[in-house]
Amino acid sequence: xxxxxxxxxxxxxxxxxxxxxxxxxxxxxxxxxxxxxxxxxxxxxxxxxxxxxxxxxxxxxxxxxxxxxxxxxxxxxxxxxxxxxxxxxxxxxxxxxxxxxxxxxxxxxxxxxxxxxxxxxxxxxxxxxxxxxxxxxxxxxxxxxxxxxxxxxxxxxxxxxxxxxxxxxxxxxxxxxxxxxxxxxxxxxxxxxxxxxxxxxxxxxxxxxxxxxxxxxxxxxxxxxxxxxxxxxxxxxxxxxxxxxxxxxxxxxxxxxxxxxxxxxxxxxxxxxxxxxxxxxxxxxxxxxxxxxxxxxxxxxxxxxxxxxxxxxxxxxxxxxxxxxxxxxxxxxxxxxxxxxxxxxxxxxxxxxxxxxxxxxxxxxxxxxxxxxxxxxxxxxxxxxxxxxxxxxxxxxxxxxxxxxxxxxxxxxxxxxxxxxxxxxxxxxxxxxxxxxxxxxxxxxxxxxxxxxxxxxxxxxxxxxxxxxxxxxxxxxxxxxxxxxxxxxxxxxxxxxxxxxxxxxxxxxxxxxxxxxxxxxxxxxxxxxxxxxxxxxxxxxxxxxxxxxxxxxxxxxxxxxxxxxxxxxxxxxxxxxxxxxxxxxxxxxxxxxxxxxxxxxxxxxxxxxxxxxxxxxx
Amino acid sequence: xxxxxxxxxxxxxxxxxxxxxxxxxxxxxxxxxxxxxxxxxxxxxxxxxxxxxxxxxxxxxxxxxxxxxxxxxxxxxxxxxxxxxxxxxxxxxxxxxxxxxxxxxxxxxxxxxxxxxxxxxxxxxxxxxxxxxxxxxxxxxxxxxxxxxxxxxxxxxxxxxxx
Numbered sequence: 001x002x003x004x005x006x007x008x009x010x011x012x013x014x015x016x017x018x019x020x021x022x023x024x025x026x027x028x029x030x031x032x033x034x035x036x037x038x039x040x041x042x043x044x045x046x047x048x049x050x051x052x053x054x055x056x057x058x059x060x061x062x063x064x065x066x067x068x069x070x071x072x073x074x075x076x077x078x079x080x081x082x083x084x085x086x087x088x089x090x091x092x093x094x095x096x097x098x099x100x101x102x103x104x105x106x107x108x109x110x111x112x113x114x115x116x117x118x119x120x121x122x123x124x125x126x127x128x129x130x131x132x133x134x135x136x137x138x139x140x141x142x143x144x145x146x147x148x149x150x151x152x153x154x155x156x157x158x159x160x161x162x163x164x165x166x167x168x169x170x171x172x173x174x175x176x177x178x179x180x181x182x183x184x185x186x187x188x189x190x191x192x193x194x195x196x197x198x199x200x201x202x203x204x205x206x207x208x209x210x211x212x213x214x215x216x217x218x219x220x221x222x223x224x225x226x227x228x229x230x231x232x233x234x235x236x237x238x239x240x241x242x243x244x245x246x247x248x249x250x251x252x253x254x255x256x257x258x259x260x261x262x263x264x265x266x267x268x269x270x271x272x273x274x275x276x277x278x279x280x281x282x283x284x285x286x287x288x289x290x291x292x293x294x295x296x297x298x299x300x301x302x303x304x305x306x307x308x309x310x311x312x313x314x315x316x317x318x319x320x321x322x323x324x325x326x327x328x329x330x331x332x333x334x335x336x337x338x339x340x341x342x343x344x345x346x347x348x349x350x351x352x353x354x355x356x357x358x359x360x361x362x363x364x365x366x367x368x369x370x371x372x373x374x375x376x377x378x379x380x381x382x383x384x385x386x387x388x389x390x391x392x393x394x395x396x397x398x399x400x401x402x403x404x405x406x407x408x409x410x411x412x413x414x415x416x417x418x419x420x421x422x423x424x425x426x427x428x429x430x431x432x433x434x435x436x437x438x439x440x441x442x443x444x445x446x447x448x449x450x451x452x453x454x455x456x457x458x459x460x461x462x463x464x465x466x467x468x469x470x471x472x473x474x475x476x477x478x479x480x481x482x483x484x485x486x487x488x489x490x491x492x493x494x495x496x497x498x499x500x501x502x503x504x505x506x507x508x509x510x511x512x513x514x515x516x517x518x519x520x521x522x523x524x525x526x527x528x529x530x531x532x533x534x535x536x537x538x539x540x541x542x543x544x545x546x547x548x549x550x551x552x553x554x555x556x557x558x559x560x561x562x563x564x565x566x567x568x569x570x571x572x573x574x575x576x577x578x579x580x581x582x583x584x585x586x587x588x589x590x591x592x593x594x595x596x597x598x599x600x601x602x603x604x605x606x607x608x609x610x611x612x613x614x615x616x617x618x
Numbered sequence: 619x620x621x622x623x624x625x626x627x628x629x630x631x632x633x634x635x636x637x638x639x640x641x642x643x644x645x646x647x648x649x650x651x652x653x654x655x656x657x658x659x660x661x662x663x664x665x666x667x668x669x670x671x672x673x674x675x676x677x678x679x680x681x682x683x684x685x686x687x688x689x690x691x692x693x694x695x696x697x698x699x700x701x702x703x704x705x706x707x708x709x710x711x712x713x714x715x716x717x718x719x720x721x722x723x724x725x726x727x728x729x730x731x732x733x734x735x736x737x738x739x740x741x742x743x744x745x746x747x748x749x750x751x752x753x754x755x756x757x758x759x760x761x762x763x764x765x766x767x768x769x770x771x772x773x774x775x776x777x778x779x780x781x
Contacts, residue, residue: 025745025749025759026746026748026749026761028759029746029749029752029759029760029761030749030761075749076748078748220743221705221743222703222704222705222707222708222742223704223743223747224743224745224747225743225745225746225747225748228745229745260651260688261741261742261744262745298647298648299647299648299651300686300688301647301650301688301689302686302687302742303685303686304742315647316644317641317643317644318641318643318644318645318646318647318674318682319682320681320682320685321685336641377747377748378748379706379747379748379750380706380709380710380750381709381710385706385747385748385749385750386748387748417705420705451705451747453705453706455709459709464709467705467708468705477685
């Protein structure tokens with residue numbers, strides 16, 4: 001049974017049904033741990049196995065059927081419970097629901113409609129394959145995330161795990177492996193999109209007494225949680241990909257570099273490594289093939305720039321994480337001067353599937369130049385926030401509207417930000433563009449590692465650009481002048497624009513400075529840091545002009561540029577605004593229109609929030 | 619949390635183990651992480667001891683420690699309130715939540731309250747973007763926090779506003 005490696009949907013791991021409680025970050029923060037505890041207690045008490053039908057599917061439960069899983073992706077609707085088979089999804093489960101789930105669904109096969117997902121029109125969805133959030137996705141890297149107990153080696157094994165590694169070790173030479181990956185067209189999922197097979201080939205061709213392979217799980221992009229969930233939800237797959245990579249390149253030592261902010265991912269990888277050593281998949285003579293490879297963990301210490309490969313290498317060496325000029329590339333001279341391959345976690349997650357299904361199959365998914373799928377962390381002002389994996393080549397619109405369910409709160413979509421601080425904003429009218437490495441770049445954004453933030457009409461684009469530049473300014477390592485000074489000056493200009501002190505030629509200055517910084521910075525961080533400024537200038541220059549020339553913030557987000565006024569017609573004099581005002585600047589008799597004293601007003605916006613009659617205008 | 623700032627014998631032992639490994643200087647970051655995790659911050663004495671035990675120059679130790687955000691050089695409050703300011707949290711209003719915490723506790727960022735019970739700090743994305751804005755206190759994660767939730771969250775930790 002090699003379902004997992006075939007990229008097909010999983011039905012049953014061992015012929016028995018499983019009740020998974022999602023333990024992704026989102027579900028845990030809304031109380032999933034308590035639910036798992038209660039459910040496990042109840043299910044353990046099942047004395048005999050139950051065999052029944054749920055939604056037309058034969059299902060068996062026994063006292064061992066409750067399991068934790070990694071992130072299932074539908075974070076907005078958490079805590080989630082999934083019953084596989086038939087793929088029944090319960091949303092927003094509370095500890096009080098557990099009794100009913102066991103009594104009705106597990107013991108009688110009945111679906112509890114109230115716990116199923118209801119779309120905004122009230123339509124009920126029982127199965128994942130019908131749910132718009134799931135059915136428009138294509139899961140390869142995430143195939144078993146949320147559908148497997150991430151700490152169970154035997155579950156991953158039963159689904160076909162480590163068959164790809166066995167195939168590689170018994171039937172393929174290292175050259176065969178990197179050729180296969182090259183033919184598949186897989187490009188690095190960390191953001192830059194360098195062909196993985198080519199990177200492996202370069203490392204393979206180096207003569208050296210020692211080579212290294214590193215998994216980059218230093219997911220520093222604000223607004224991104226793909227690597228975290230992959231590591232937490234399916235660590236065995238990633239490590240399998242890594243061992244295959246080590247074999248293909250000739251590396252005998254590997255490092256998993258994980259952010260220290262991800263303690264659960266670190267714990268899982270530790271357990272995974274220990275288990276694999278015990279089972280003979282890591283060590284001096286892996287599966288009696290003579291191939292030796294072992295892994296260690298290095299925890300990041302909170303430096304965004306360490307996502308850059310030469311900076312990451314310095315960090316592993318115990319130094320300040322500052323990049324150095326390339327060439328030489330790490331595949332020639334990397335960790336301690338030895339040939340080193342660094343790949344993103346999601347890249348490794350694709351490897352076992354490519355080996356099992358073949359390069360041609362993988363290459364047939366999506367556009368020729370960017371085959372496969374991409375995982376995105378969908379967040380911001382969108383209804384269905386969560387973790388999604390889509391085939392390359394579908395449009396941004398499909399992701400936001402069909403999978404994401406559109407903008408939250410009935411507001412208007414303004415733009416979609418991809419690629420984090422290195423990326424850009426795609427405005428609402430351009431959402432028909434296809435998602436692949438090249439199309440996004442044409443529109444001034446980048447694929448990036450997979451952050452996708454949906455922005456509604458209340459987002460000020462100047463403020464957003466300022467936010468990202470502030471981030472890049474803080475994260476600049478300070479080694480090269482264009483990035484160190486450039487970000488500081490860009491921020492100064494943006495600061496004054498959002499404070500209502502913008503100068504006439506600021507737009508010109510921003511562009512000029514941004515372009516110089518792009519061309520002259522040492523590493524990817526500095527080169528790409530101005531992207532948010534340039535892309536918002538390209539699409540939303542009018543908004544900048546409003547700030548500079550009219551001293552207005554159309555989105556009402558820049559505090560210094562907003563004035564709050566009370567509409568005399570609409571105000572009924574209820575006094576709600578007067579009571580919340582922290583500086584007592586609102587006056588007016590009861591049942592008479594109120595007035596805000598603009599001199600004293602600190603623009604906190606509390607009156608605006610509290611007014612039930614839309615009488616406070618900004 | 620241990621409030622005695624000299625390194626415990628266990629940590630000293632681990633540092634000695636590091637120093638005997640191949641390329642001991644590459645264990646500098648793990649060593650500093652270990653100290654920070656047990657004491658909540660790195661004191662001058664800590665840095666000195668790490669330098670001595672790993673046989674790495676003091677200047678290099680401080681250079682590395684000051685480069686990474688994870689390390690801090692002042693003790694934080696007993697309850698450290700971490701406000702995520704990642705992109706999703708930012709666009710969903712984390713700034714206002716952060717301001718409200720500072721206002722309620724009447725402190726500045728990363729400056730503990732006078733009784734040392736609370737401190738407020740901002741964090742890079744914690745990867746819980748679907749729950750934005752997110753606040754973390756100890757192991758507890760608060761999701762979709764609004765400024766109005768702040769007094770209630772603080773009261774869970776026994777904080778009462780004066781007014």
